[in-house]
């Protein structure tokens with residue numbers, strides 16, 4: 212096929228949910244991808260935080276090939292045992308906070324959150340779920356109901372009842388809203404889609420304390436932040452926060468669709484046979500790939516690389532705030548970073564200019580542009596992409612918005 216034939220086919224037969232960038236990607240290697248005409252691009256989105264150890268990664272290819280050669284799906288699915296699943300569980304046990312003693316699998320982040328909400332209601336025999344404004348938890352009907360952004364919710368009314376919202380980072384509001392009807396609080400340790408909002412260090416610790424005091428469970432959605440995206444394997448683990456549910460997806464299998472959620476002892480002992488399930492949950496192929504990815508993260512000390520590269524990027528980006536009056540903020544943690552512009556129009560134009568210069572970034576929450584490259588990126592690669600980004604900002608500002616001073 213040529214790019215044109217691909218565009219024509221997708222435009223004609225695919226449901227029109229996306230405004231697409233006019234490029235057809237054929238292959239990738241590390242932080243680079245190539246279109247059908249052989250043009251090279253830099254990917255600073257890692258497929259929305261998914262290809263955490265780069266495109267075309269050898270350890271993923273080998274795990275896929277080896278496991279596919281053995282078995283992809285068990286007879287009777289999860290009703291039979293699998294050595295690939297047991298190996299992954301043993302690795303997850305090493306990296307998960309120690310209070311989380313039960314794991315189950317899913318195919319996407321939304322499914323992992325959906326299951327956690329469902330099970331939290333069952334375990335507490337309460338109905339209400341508290342979530343935060345600007346949060347993002349998925350696109351199923353329950354996770355859209357838990358999402359604190361009107362654009363993802365309001366068109367689908369009536370949503371599921373019993374979801375209540377408070378501002379992110381506001382402990383007074385949390386204390387006020389918690390009552391005997393609240394089954395659980397769901398939150399991201401750093402809001403990703405909501406504009407890379409990093410709360411104060413004590414926010415999660417205090418949230419755990421308030422939830423416990425109220426007999427409500429804490430569901431922490433580490434779908435975007437997990438697997439070293441911000442430095443540590445999990446933010447909750449690094450802070451010593453004892454959550455009741457920790458949900459995982461995206462980076463867990465480096466691009467292969469896979470997800471999981473882990474639960475505290477208190478939750479596990481209140482669950483019964485048949486409370487949850489799913490045809491593909493814990494399929495051997497996904498387990499083998501997730502095992503290979505997590506082992507790579509551990510063996511290559513990716514956590515350290517993320518912390519070093521995150522500091523390097525923030526140092527470079529930090530200067531833009533002083534240099535360009537349209538850049539109003541630069542923030543993030545590890546390799547989950549965002550440049551915030553004065554207005555949405557600038558963010559769109561900069562993002563388009565980056566694309567014209569063959570750099571993929573992600574416009575987020577109107578005025579922001581999110582930068583979240585592969586976690587094994589090196590300094591030279593990071594510098595190359597950030598230089599393109601800076602040049603894009605300069606071009607847009609020169610063309611359209613001379614500094615008023």
Ligand SMILES: Cc1ncc(COP(=O)(O)O)c(C=O)c1O
Pocket residue numbers: 259319320321322324347348349350399403404432433434435460461
């Ligand atoms: C924090 C968070 N939760 C949940 C999801 C939904 O995950 P998925 O798209 O795999 O369903 C996302 C996706 O962006 C996310 O960032």
